[in-house]
Amino acid sequence: MSKPHIHVAVGVIIRDNGEILLGQRPKGKPWEDWWEFPGGKIEAGESVHQALCRELKEELDIEVEQATPWVNFVHEYPKNIVHLAFWKVTRWQGTPKGLENQQLAWTLPESAEQLGQLLPASLPPLKWLTTPNRYVISAIGSAANAPAWLEKLDTLLDRGIRLFQLREPNWDEGPKAESLKALMQETHQRCQQKGARLLINSIHPKAWWSLADGVQLKAQDALLLEERPLSEDKLIGISAHNLADLLYANILRADFVVLGHVLPTVSHPNQPPLGWETFAQLGAEAGLPIFAIGGMNETLLPVAQQNGAHGIAGISGW
Ligand SMILES: Nc1nc2c([nH]c(=O)n2[C@@H]2O[C@H](COP(=O)(O)OP(=O)(O)OP(=O)(O)O)[C@@H](O)[C@H]2O)c(=O)[nH]1
């Protein structure tokens, strides 16, 4: 017998301090007492945004004022298949109240499991929420430029950037050079001191990936793999340019995807950019958080998020 498909709008309600709102499922509903993000089924004729606003009014008595699409993904339960559209809610009116007699709790994503049992499909979003939303990519070139890089790194760390990628295809001694490995280790140490993470592009030796915090796989390197190449405690990003790359990122159980280039960029002068519309359409199919890349700068972060991005990535523009 085929399982029913259920389409659900889910609100990730986020306070400025990073806490999110979770609710305990009411008595008498399936999965009673399990913790979840507020939300509910999309009714016939409703857009996802309309369903989100209605559900958060019905369940919490708040009016949504600002919400952006984040990740859509599908979870198969024993009895049904749930299509979850997660939206980030960053401004609302009113104080959330449990109108269905459900317990509510504000928690940091990393502490959510202390509340009790969480719905299985709520676990990936909790992990994704701990991924920073600005992703800085290096372009250092040679050991002579190392001091300038380390100075820039310290400035970016002071500005709160918590995710970096070492990507040096044009390193003067080659992308496997000992001089680059030494700089990678210095960079990683400085990141660790500030709780930031450093990923290594897959053009560099595999042994470096686990010395740092994970890997950023080029699309064609991802296609050569059959499974997630590192354990869950490491991060795996995949660079994607089309739907096939995005679907493959799901097979490899990547943590996020970098999709682009979105706007014209000096690094790809001869390829046409995706533009925001295509970015949003592809992103809606990704099933993972997506970084927009190509022509990004910090003022574009809200634009990227309106188009469904988790964050922005780039070499320049910081
Ligand atoms: N709201 C919500 N639903 C989730 C999450 N994760 C998840 O798998 N679901 C599933 O999505 C479906 C949402 O249904 P719901 O019971 O909230 O629907 P609803 O508010 O419209 O309730 P109703 O049908 O009783 O009126 C359930 O099957 C639930 O198990 C989550 O984090 N939040």
Ligand SMILES: [Mg+2]
């Ligand atoms: Mg509900």
